[in-house]
Amino acid sequence: MTKLFIQSGAILGAVAVSLGAFGAHALKKSLEASGRFDTFETAVKYQFYHALALVLVGILAQNVAGSSKILGYSGYSFLVGTFIFSGSLYAICFTGITKFGAIAPIGGLALIAGWLLLFWAVK
Numbered sequence: 418m419t420k421l422f423i424q425s426g427a428i429l430g431a432v433a434v435s436l437g438a439f440g441a442h443a444l445k446k447s448l449e450a451s452g453r454f455d456t457f458e459t460a461v462k463y464q465f466y467h468a469l470a471l472v473l474v475g476i477l478a479q480n481v482a483g484s485s486k487i488l489g490y491s492g493y494s495f496l497v498g499t500f501i502f503s504g505s506l507y508a509i510c511f512t513g514i515t516k517f518g519a520i521a522p523i524g525g526l527a528l529i530a531g532w533l534l535l536f537w538a539v540k
Contacts, residue, residue, distance in 0.1 A: 419478040422492040426471030429499060433465035436507075453510045460506035467499040467528060474535065491534035498527030 440448060440457045448454040474492040481488075502524025508517040 418489050418492065419475045422471045422475030422478065422496070425496055426468045426473075426475065428468075429464055429471065430468035433461050433468055437461040437465075448510060451510075451513065456506050457510045460503040460510070463506075463528070464499055464503040467495045467531070470495045470531065470535075471499075477538075485538050485540075487534050488538040491531045491538055494527045494531030494534055498524045498529075498531055500524070502528060 437458075440454075440461065444457070445454065448457050471492055474488060474495065478488050478492070502521055505517045505520040505524060509515055
């Protein structure tokens with residue numbers, strides 16, 4: 418579990434930096450033309466924030482004696498929430514299909530659950 422969260426966070430962080438740079442340079446004109454630059458930027462930011470959260474959860478799980486299952490649930494919530502939330506925003510940006518926006522709140526709820534579970538896991 419700890420290895421999964423730390424490695425997932427590292428990969429998601431690297432992808433967030435890459436996408437952020439790609440969006441700011443190669444895609445900026447097309448994203449601005451479609452009115453999706455802010456949406457893309459939000460997807461990248463949330464992906465990066467939660468990549469860091471995954472690394473934190475992995476480190477906590479490694480170093481806190483008797484780390485609970487709740488800490489694991491927090492990590493899985495961050496992982497799933499990031500894919501659903503940021504993924505749906507990326508899908509809107511790249512396809513123009515705004516119906517993907519209906520999925521984003523599910524990811525957002527998973528991210529909120531991850532933070533609340535992290536709070537609950539600390540004893």
